[in-house]
Amino acid sequence: MTPRPPAAGSRLSGKLGLSDRIFAGLRSRTLLTTVEAGLARVETELEGEVRSADKLADVTARYLYEAGGKRVRPMLAILTAQLGQGTTHEVVEVATALELTHLGSLYHDDVMDGADKRRGVPSAQTVWGNNIAILTGDLLFARASQLMARRGERAIQLQADTFERLVLGQMHETVGPQDGDEPVDFYLKVLADKTGSLIAAAAQSGVIYSGAPEEFEQPMVVFGEKAGVAFQLLDDVIDLSPDPSETGKVPGTDLRAGVPTMPYLLLGHRSDAASADLRARIDEGQERIADGADPAILDAALAELRDHETTHETLRLAHQWSQEAIDALAPLPDGAVREALTRFARAVADRSA
Numbered sequence: 001m002t003p004r005p006p007a008a009g010s011r012l013s014g015k016l017g018l019s020d021r022i023f024a025g026l027r028s029r030t031l032l033t034t035v036e037a038g039l040a041r042v043e044t045e046l047e048g049e050v051r052s053a054d055k056l057a058d059v060t061a062r063y064l065y066e067a068g069g070k071r072v073r074p075m076l077a078i079l080t081a082q083l084g085q086g087t088t089h090e091v092v093e094v095a096t097a098l099e100l101t102h103l104g105s106l107y108h109d110d111v112m113d114g115a116d117k118r119r120g121v122p123s124a125q126t127v128w129g130n131n132i133a134i135l136t137g138d139l140l141f142a143r144a145s146q147l148m149a150r151r152g153e154r155a156i157q158l159q160a161d162t163f164e165r166l167v168l169g170q171m172h173e174t175v176g177p178q179d180g181d182e183p184v185d186f187y188l189k190v191l192a193d194k195t196g197s198l199i200a201a202a203a204q205s206g207v208i209y210s211g212a213p214e215e216f217e218q219p220m221v222v223f224g225e226k227a228g229v230a231f232q233l234l235d236d237v238i239d240l241s242p243d244p245s246e247t248g249k250v251p252g253t254d255l256r257a258g259v260p261t262m263p264y265l266l267l268g269h270r271s272d273a274a275s276a277d278l279r280a281r282i283d284e285g286q287e288r289i290a291d292g293a294d295p296a297i298l299d300a301a302l303a304e305l306r307d308h309e310t311t312h313e314t315l316r317l318a319h320q321w322s323q324e325a326i327d328a329l330a331p332l333p334d335g336a337v338r339e340a341l342t343r344f345a346r347a348v349a350d351r352s353a
Contacts, residue, residue, distance in 0.1 A: 022343040031082065031336040038078035038087035038095075039071060045096040049143050050103075060128060060136040064106055067119035072231075073098045073202035076344070080203050080220055082337050084212030090151055091209045097147035097159065098202050104140030105166060105198075107133045112174065113257045151209070158208075162201040169193025173259070183265050192225050195232040200224030219331045223341065226325035231348040233318035236261040240306040252302040256295040258286045262317065266310035278304055315349075322349035 023032035050065045052058040077095035078087050109115070110123040111130045117123055125133035141163070148159040169190050177186040203224035207216045239261060242251050254261050267279040278301060285298040305311060325345040332338040 021347045022340050027336045035078050041092045042074040042095050067121045076202040077206040080206030081210035084210030093147050094205045094209050097144040100140050100144040104137040107137035115253050162197050165193040165197035191229045191232045196225035196228030199228035219328050222328040223325045226321050227345045230318045230321035234349050237315050262314040263311040266313055318349040
């Protein structure tokens, strides 16, 4: 029998602690109620969009949806929509499409990374195989495009541009830096494309489809991209957590699969023998795992990397990108929305606190 993950329980009470950390303060409480109501509408739309008349597609497309999720992107779209006419039907549709795009990308990411778990459940390809997982991701991308098409040419262009960046980010991550590329700078560009672009699109879409002032669009793009990079940098730190309940994945999943993360890349900037030795041991372990060795052979090296200064440096970088996201909010009017966005940027870089 096909395993069934627990029912979706994603609201603002997830790991980001959004309800407590982002919507703190009296004037934010009314905003929280508004955003939660909008998220409920998105959730209803999502639930309908992941269903299919085809029995196999219905099960596979609902699989990761039902495993939960933070719904960061719809939350941002609904939040920035409050700068205009609020949570319009158009905002809900576009927010749903962007979350479907994110969900589809997870199916593909897990195949490429060889991940065993996602959101605390076996990854889709471990249940149905790579081909079905890839095709399920494609199906969700198609559903997202159908939703965007209802909103016209501008929405289609937003989806296409964002999707192009997602694909290029994944492509560049897959092939790695080329001659002349500085690895850390290259990696930050990958994060901006893979993670930042979709968060930026969500923040921008709330402005566009609520009829908010046009001059808020570009600040939201900058904010979303920088917050997305901060989010992913902290994920690199959390990925090393020894507690699977914090990540929903096996600790060190990315590095065991040969996917570089910022703590590992920063080892290359170190000239001391201990750092060079640690990086060499990680490289050797990755090669042996690629040849079929037990991924547990990297346990000791990853535990050492967890406590290494480069991991602390990655955390500082996450805070730096978070602050740059906050700085981008300067053109917005003072008020509950700007306050909540500021807290959001801080929260994504401080989830392990």
